[in-house]
Amino acid sequence: MSGWGLGWFGGGSQKQKDAPKKAILQLRAQLEMLNKREKHLQLQADEQDALARKYVSTNKAAAKTALRRKKQFEHSLEQTAAQIMTLEREIYSIETANINRETLEAMRNAGQAMKQIHATLTPEKVEDIMEGLREQHDIGQEISDAITQGVGNNLVDEDELDQELAELQQEKLDEQMLKTGTIPVGDKVDRLPAAAQHEPKGKARVEEDDEEEELRRLQAEMAM
Secondary structure, three states: HHHHHHHHOOOHHHHHHHHHHHHHHHHHHHHHHHHHHHHHHHEEEEEEHHHHHHHHOHHHHHHHHHHHHHHHHHHHHHHHHHHHHHHHHHHHHHHHHHHHHHHHHHHHHHHHHOOOOHHHOHHHHHHHHHHHHHHHHHHHHEEEEEEHHHHHHOOOOOHHHOOOOOOOOHHHHHHHHHHHHOOOOOOOOHHOOOOHHHHHHHHHHHHHHHHHHHHHHHHHHHHH
């Protein structure tokens, strides 16, 4: 029996691997026959019990004979029930052992598969791969930064920005002049139109006096 068990778990021949299945089939066939025998014996015992009850008052000898047969059937019935229990226990034991064997076989195959995988894969190799990936990510980031910087330099020119800002300031100044008819006091001379900056100083002085007058007038109105 021990050699048979070693054959199961040691990955023996196909015949040894099929032995549990064959044993279970034989046990199940025998169990089916015993179940049928148990039913038959129970019917026989019931019949003898019925005869004993029938002749208990009229024919004691027949009743006694029926009881004797009933006892024989009941004894056979007990033996059959014990055999059924034994077969059921053996079937369960073999099925459990077979499941254990298949589980161990699956675990053994898993171990072999892991060995094959790790045969060409070590922690050092993994670290080298990860280091290579990090380097490639860094290179990609540098390339992206370089492309972004190049695009930004081509699209933005500081001189153009200054020129556009000056034009916007001039537009705002022109709008204020159209609305009030005077140049806002807070605006500097360098924000005036180019022609105004080159006018004679005397004329510019007169305009400044006008601005001062306008400013005083506004202050007086606000104080009212």
